[in-house]
Amino acid sequence: MSELARLTAHQDYGGSSTGMSEATLRGESLHLWRGERHVLRGVSFTVTSGECLQLTGPNGAGKTSLLRTVCGMSYPEGGRIRWRERDVNEDLPAFHAEMAYLGHEPPLKGELTGRENLHYWIGVRRRFGRAELDGALERVGAQRWADRPVRTLSAGQKRRIALAGLLLMAVPLWLLDEPTTNLDVEGQRLVGTLIDEHLAAGGLAMAAVHHPLAVSEQGLRRLELGIG
Amino acid sequence: MAWTWFHRLASPPYLYRTARRLTPWFAWPAALLILAGLIGGLWLAPPDYQQGDAYRIMYVHAPSAWLSLMVYTIMAVAGGIGLIWRMKAAHALAAAAAPIGASFTLATLVTGSLWGKPMWGTYWQWDPRLTSELLLFFLYLGYMGLRAAFEDLQRADRVSAVLAVVGVINVPIIHYSVVWWNSLHQGPSVMYLGKPTMPPSMLVPLLMMFLGFTLFFAAVLMVRLRAEVLIRERRAHWVEEEIGA
Amino acid sequence: MAEINILQAGLARADRDHPSAPSAFAVARLMLERDLRLAFRKASQLVQPLAFFAMVTTLFPLAITPELTRLRHIASGVLWAAALLSSLLALEFLFRDDAQDGTLEQYALSGRALTGLLSAKTAAHWLLTGLPLALMAPVAAVALGVPGRALPGILASVTLGTVTLSLLGAVGAALTLGVRRAGALLSLLTLPLAIPVLIFGAHATQLAIRGEAYGAPLTLLAALAVFGMTLAPLAAAAAVRINLE
Numbered sequence: 001m002s003e004l005a006r007l008t009a010h011q012d013y014g015g016s017s018t019g020m021s022e023a024t025l026r027g028e029s030l031h032l033w034r035g036e037r038h039v040l041r042g043v044s045f046t047v048t049s050g051e052c053l054q055l056t057g058p059n060g061a062g063k064t065s066l067l068r069t070v071c072g073m074s075y076p077e078g079g080r081i082r083w084r085e086r087d088v089n090e091d092l093p094a095f096h097a098e099m100a101y102l103g104h105e106p107p108l109k110g111e112l113t114g115r116e117n118l119h120y121w122i123g124v125r126r127r128f129g130r131a132e133l134d135g136a137l138e139r140v141g142a143q144r145w146a147d148r149p150v151r152t153l154s155a156g157q158k159r160r161i162a163l164a165g166l167l168l169m170a171v172p173l174w175l176l177d178e179p180t181t182n183l184d185v186e187g188q189r190l191v192g193t194l195i196d197e198h199l200a201a202g203g204l205a206m207a208a209v210h211h212p213l214a215v216s217e218q219g220l221r222r223l224e225l226g227i228g
Numbered sequence: 229m230a231w232t233w234f235h236r237l238a239s240p241p242y243l244y245r246t247a248r249r250l251t252p253w254f255a256w257p258a259a260l261l262i263l264a265g266l267i268g269g270l271w272l273a274p275p276d277y278q279q280g281d282a283y284r285i286m287y288v289h290a291p292s293a294w295l296s297l298m299v300y301t302i303m304a305v306a307g308g309i310g311l312i313w314r315m316k317a318a319h320a321l322a323a324a325a326a327p328i329g330a331s332f333t334l335a336t337l338v339t340g341s342l343w344g345k346p347m348w349g350t351y352w353q354w355d356p357r358l359t360s361e362l363l364l365f366f367l368y369l370g371y372m373g374l375r376a377a378f379e380d381l382q383r384a385d386r387v388s389a390v391l392a393v394v395g396v397i398n399v400p401i402i403h404y405s406v407v408w409w410n411s412l413h414q415g416p417s418v419m420y421l422g423k424p425t426m427p428p429s430m431l432v433p434l435l436m437m438f439l440g441f442t443l444f445f446a447a448v449l450m451v452r453l454r455a456e457v458l459i460r461e462r463r464a465h466w467v468e469e470e471i472g473a
Numbered sequence: 474m475a476e477i478n479i480l481q482a483g484l485a486r487a488d489r490d491h492p493s494a495p496s497a498f499a500v501a502r503l504m505l506e507r508d509l510r511l512a513f514r515k516a517s518q519l520v521q522p523l524a525f526f527a528m529v530t531t532l533f534p535l536a537i538t539p540e541l542t543r544l545r546h547i548a549s550g551v552l553w554a555a556a557l558l559s560s561l562l563a564l565e566f567l568f569r570d571d572a573q574d575g576t577l578e579q580y581a582l583s584g585r586a587l588t589g590l591l592s593a594k595t596a597a598h599w600l601l602t603g604l605p606l607a608l609m610a611p612v613a614a615v616a617l618g619v620p621g622r623a624l625p626g627i628l629a630s631v632t633l634g635t636v637t638l639s640l641l642g643a644v645g646a647a648l649t650l651g652v653r654r655a656g657a658l659l660s661l662l663t664l665p666l667a668i669p670v671l672i673f674g675a676h677a678t679q680l681a682i683r684g685e686a687y688g689a690p691l692t693l694l695a696a697l698a699v700f701g702m703t704l705a706p707l708a709a710a711a712a713v714r715i716n717l718e
Contacts, residue, residue: 035380038463071582074718075314097494097584107575111514112507120507121576124500124590125583126493311711363665370662377652386715387648391662394644394708398666401697405669412676 023084023098023172024048025070025204031078032062032069039065040076043225049172050219052195052205054212057225063208064104066225067175070206071101083173097125099173104181106162110151114142114161117150122168136164140190155182163194174198174205180213189214238315241466244457247450254447261440268433282346287434289339291441292332293357296364297399299329299445303371304396307389316460319385322392323375324452328445330368336361356410360403367395381460500585501593508597512566522563522602523609529555530613541618548617549678552610553671556631560638561660563602567594567646568713578717587710595643595706603635619682626681626691633694634674640701641666647712669697 025047032040039062047053055063068074070081072092081088088095108117118133137143142160145153150161159182166174174195180188192214195205199219207213213220269287276283303322310318340358341351352358374391378384426434461467495503512519533551534544544551571577580590610631611624619627645663649655677690 033463036463073578073582093584093586095584096582099582099584101579101582103575103578105575107579109511109570109574109576111511116510120503121579123503124495124580124585127495127499128493363668366661366665370658370665373658373661374648377649377655377658383651383715383718387712390708390712390715391648394666394704397704398669401669401700402665405672409672409676 022049023202023204024082025173025206026082026085027066027070027079028082029079030066030069030076030081032065032074032076034065040069042079043223044079045223047204047206047221049202049204050199051221052199052207052213052215052219053221053223054215055206055208055223055225056210056212058227061225061227063225064177067101067177067206067208070175071099072096073101098171099175100166100169100171101175101177102162102166102179103177106158107165108150108158108161111149113149114146114153114164117161118165118168122165125169128168133168136167137161139167139194140164156184156187159183160187160190163191167194172203174203174207176205176207178208178210180209180211238313238317240317240320240457240461240464241470243317243320244454244461244470247454247457251447251450254443254450258440258443258447261436262444265433265436265440268436269430273430273433274427279347282343285339285343287437289336289343290434291437292336292339293361294438295441295445296329296333296336296361298442299325299332300364300367300392300399301396303329304392307385307392311386311389311393316382316385317457319389320456320460321449321453322389323385324449324456326368326372326375328448328452330365330372332441332445333361333365333368337365354410356403356407359410360406363402363406364399367399371395497586497589501589501596504580504590504593505597508594509600511570512597512601518566519601519605522559523605525562526555526559526606526609527613529558530616534617543618545618545620545682548614548619549675549682551617552614552627552631552678553634553675555613556606556610556635556674557638557664557667557671559606560603560635560642561663563598564642564646564659564663565656567598567643568650569646572650572716577713581714581717587713588706591643591647591709591713592702592706595639595709598643599636599639603639604632607632607635614678620684622684623678623681626687627678630674630677630681630687630691630694633691633698634670636698637670637694637701638667640698640705641670643709644705644712647709647716650713650716670694673697 027043027045030040030043031038043062043066045053055066057063065074069076072081072088072095083095083098107121108114109120112120114137115133118136122128134143137146140160140163142157142164145157146161150158153161159179163179166176179191183191188211195207195213195215196219198205199215265287270284273284275281303325306318306322306325309315310322337358340361344353344358345351371388371391375384375388378387458467458471530551533547537547538544568577571580581587583590607628611627614624614627615621641663642659644666645659648662649659652658673690673693677687677694680687680690
């Protein structure tokens with residue numbers, strides 16, 4: 001846990017200067033159409049520090065769409081998103097700076113090594129040293145293959161590198177789309193532990209899943225999305 | 229993120245009904261003006277001492293050219309408004325205008341070419357105006373091609389709006405560079421409209437044609453606009469009422 | 474209340490208040506380094522536009538005449554047409570890979586100005602394709618019978634011209650990001666916008682070949698490049714965001 005302690009010391013979930021403070025993410029009556037389909041029909045939710053909102057539902061119910069709407073990638077036809085009680089559209093870049101989004105596919109370039117990927121991916125968001133980078137890789141169990149080109153890695157290994165990136169971003173809000181895909185049982189437990197630690201440090205998370213997360217009951221909230 | 233009310237006109241049902249009401253107000257004057265302009269230009273106006281009767285094609289060529297440019301500008305402005313304020317109505321307007329503008333551009337090229345035969349002896353010359361018009365035609369084709377490349381209508385609207393804005397900024401630059409290019413090579417003489425004075429018997433029908441064509445554009449725009457609004461709003465309640473069960 | 478979402482996100486302040494946020498300059502350098510490194514790991518891709526340029530240039534002597542004294546007259550046109558077409562070919566790998574593997578999306582969500590990030594990517598692209606093309610141009614010119622005194626002018630004009638072409642290409646590539654088989658559409662979109670570069674560039678080259686002063690068109694090329702540097706990244710960022718929705 002020493003690596004995590006070092007990582008946590010750099011995390012600053014309090015916005016600009018002070019330590020950890022309460023943050024809330026609210027979705028209010030979100031409506032979204034994808035082409036013909038009314039995918040999100042008045043979806044509302046609230047997540048505060050220390051909570052993880054687990055999104056479940058059948059394929060096509062809108063889990064990914066909801067996450068992408070929260071990020072600001074999809075623009076809802078109705079409703080709004082509030083972060084720290086302010087509409088995110090007022091300052092979208094500031095919201096993005098406090099938010100991490102991991103989609104279905106790990107965002108990695110095949111020709112670069114895991115280490116290089118993290119350097120170029122997270123490096124535009126914040127400065128970090130080699131020690132911190134190594135710490136994150138160790139935390140997710142990826143240090144052994146961090147210096148091989150990503151295209152030579154298995155799907156599960158790539159997912160772990162992506163998780164290391166998540167840790168390095170050091171942001172309070174995590175938006176995860178099926179974070180346990182391609183991970184073995186140990187990997188799935190790792191995701192649950194990472195989220196637990198994140199919540200304990202005052203962070204929040206929203207995760208779309210097919211199987212329940214291995215996250216402790218205390219911080220877990222649920223939202224079921226349906227079709228029709 | 230609730231729908232912002234820009235103007236009553238931004239409301240699609242209002243726009244739809246207004247367009248329907250306005251269409252005859254554009255169409256009839258357009259028909260009259262064009263008819264009058266054609267009679268005046270093709271029949272009543274005297275032949276030009278230089279070009280004889282050949283110059284009369286100007287009565288179709290010049291208004292087409294003017295409109296080809298004006299419509300592109302309207303398309304770009306509507307697209308910009310649609311982008312910034314997320315107004316579907318504005319995007320509908322741009323989508324409605326594009327093929328009309330492209331047609332005017334084509335008409336300009338064809339009439340210019342027909343005019344060229346008696347003027348220069350060939351059906352085509354790389355004169356700056358025709359060349360600019362040809363490039364404008366490619367800009368229209370690019371815009372319509374880009375629209376067609378997207379299945380999602382909303383994305384097509386927004387991407388093509390960016391293109392239209394980029395295009396409209398570039399149109400003066402392109403035109404200037406073509407004029408510059410032409411001046412270097414002592415190209416063929418500028419067409420008739422370079423002439424400083426025109427007798428009223430020629431000018432009045434020309435102005436009538438300009439106005440008539442503009443109103444004609446407006447009328448056709450209203451018709452196409454309604455179709456574009458319907459496509460974008462097909463899920464809404466008011467559309468069901470309007471079209472009738 | 475206007476929601477100028479896209480423009481806001483594109484023009485965002487590069488420096489957040491956060492102490493560990495890298496400066497805009499550091500971010501640009503990082504992107505540049507990344508793209509250069511990636512390109513060198515797939516070095517075979519870099520050669521293709523250059524080979525294409527050489528091939529296209531070769532077509533003309535074969536199709537027209539092998540006599541250098543006559544080729545000299547069409548050299549400026551051949552060089553520039555080939556440069557334009559080769560630039561289009563090179564646009565394939567500007568954004569496509571990053572869009573497909575999700576890394577572009579991560580940059581759009583990084584909280585940093587996408588405009589700056591895309592500017593850095595375009596700069597890297599120019600270093601990898603435009604600059605080599607500019608260095609090859611004098612060589613191709615010699616093969617077309619161009620006198621030695623013209624070579625500095627050719628180098629200067631193609632260098633400046635390819636900067637603008639990379640910028641325009643970035644806009645085109647951003648607009649057609651999600652489109653399958655975007656090659657022809659991309660050409661249709663980019664070529665009309667590239668006409669001013671073609672005109673001024675070819676003129677500068679022509680003057681250089683004739684041994685005359687080419688400062689004026691060269692300055693215009695520089696002006697186009699500056700204009701492009703300010704506006705193209707904005708348009709490209711807007712288009713990228715729309716296509717990532």
